[in-house]
Amino acid sequence: MDSFDYHDEIIRPHRDKSAIVLNVLTGVVILIALSIGAVFLLIFINPYLGFNPFPPPTLPALASFPTATPTPRSMFPPTWTPTPSPVPTSTRTPQPTVKPSPTLAAGTPAIQLPQLTATNIGMPFVLHAGDPVAIPNIGHPEAGCDWMGVAGRAFNLSGAPIAQGLFVQMGGSLDGQAVDMLSMIGTATQYGQGGYEFTLAEKPVASDQSLWVQLFDQAMLPLSDKVPFSTYAECNKNLALVNFNQVR
DSSP: OOOEEEEHHHHHHHHHHHHHHHHHHHHHHHHHHHHHHHHHHHHHHHOOOOOSSOOOOOOOOOOOOOOOOOOOOOOSSSTTOOOOOOOOOOOOOOOOOOOOOOOOOOTTOOOOOOOOOOOOOOOEEEEEEEEEEEOOOOOOOOTTTTTEEEEEEETTTTTTTSSSOOOOEEEETTTEEEEEEEETTTTTTTGTTTOEEEEEEEEEEOEEEEEEEEETTTOOBBBOOOOEEEOSSSSGGGGEOOOEOOOO
């Protein structure tokens, strides 16, 4: 027989009771931790719960505004009718003949061209009275007879030369060759402020109304009708002057 150990019989029951107490305390701690975690989770999901000790402030109610209804604006009266502008008319009167010097010295003022008093033909610009006129080459006196071209200017309603912003186109044919050129007002100041110029040939060539010039605005909309002109084989007529006057 095994010997009886009195100390084993007495001590073992005490160890079993301590283990039970520890297990119970551990379960209580776990249960409390789970409860606290559940509370934090509920507060995180809905911070406005009643048991939240630190609830967030209540947001103010959103202001509501009435819905705006656009009202179309009418630019014209219900019965608006455009009224055409009156068309001015004038009477052509004889003008003096311009006889410029065959040479133009440096610093000499440009020739004064006659003003137009002609019947308005519908365009804002019309031809100067007496133009086109053939004169000696005053734009390039050093070239003399070894040059032929056309030049001129455009004048506004007050009779002042227009300095820039307009175009002049030349078309037609010369000596069997097609001509299509574009110039701008203000690029040939040897004829005065706002002058333009086209070079046609290196010598005078005769032609009968086969060339024309026309005035345009910056959008290349016509401001005048096409103005036909002739050229001559004489050296004293190797420059054709074609000037425009604004009438409305």
